[in-house]
Amino acid sequence: MARINGKDDPGANGRTVAQVLEALGFEGARVACELNGDIVPRAEFAERTLSADDALEVVRFVGGG
């Protein structure tokens, strides 16, 4: 089962990174995504499909600095 932010997610298998972000309610322009430890370029969010042994870490950035 694919893992999203450290938790098993039964719905994530077969979804693209973009679809996972949409399901989480996250805006693509404000996140950084790491798939199995490697950063996913934004241009590939719509193409990269998650498989059962994938681990996706989504960092959502907020304003202020």
Add this chain to the structure above:
Amino acid sequence: MGEQSNAAVEKHGADPLAARIGAEARERLRAARVGVAGAGGLGSNIAVMLARSGVGHLVIADFDVVDESNLNRQHYFRRHLGRPKVEALAEQLRAIDPAVCVETHRTRVTEANVRELFAACPIVCEAFDNPEAKALLVEQLLTDPAGPVVIAGNGMAGTGPAAEIATRRVGRRLYLCGDGVSDVGGGAALFAPRVALCAAQQALLAVRLILGEEGMGRDGR
């Protein structure tokens, strides 16, 4: 040099920082080069703390000038109003330690220039206020296989408890400091103590990386 100064040199050595932290740590810090992307509340405080810690080389990029509304949390003084932040900050850093090498870039950091700006830096502290700019810097620097470790600031608005500001590693070359949720876009104001808490965690992590106390994402660490 008066008698008192001679006595001070004898007691502490010519380099008081080396006397406190040890020659090896002093040398590692002196040789280090850290990038600071943004010279606002996070970046100005990070740079000051790194200079005080003896970091020898700082590369600072920011397009903005010092405004009255910055003085509640950013490391500037009234006399700096209207001056480019990178200039006002470099002046303060050299006043703290004349030996620190400060490279300043008065420019907006973009997708097109971010890799080049920080090419010589093994560690970059992300210190923007805009979430899209934060995401973009992280993407650009981490998709570069030769890129640096990035220490990003994320979530320090408002007056929430200090303990909610934390440092965590989220990837081989990505660390996050902040509470992860307090968004200035939600109407929360930025307060000096909480911004400085986040900046201090970013600066401390940079020091720990330089001293080899945290992994740089190389050699399996």
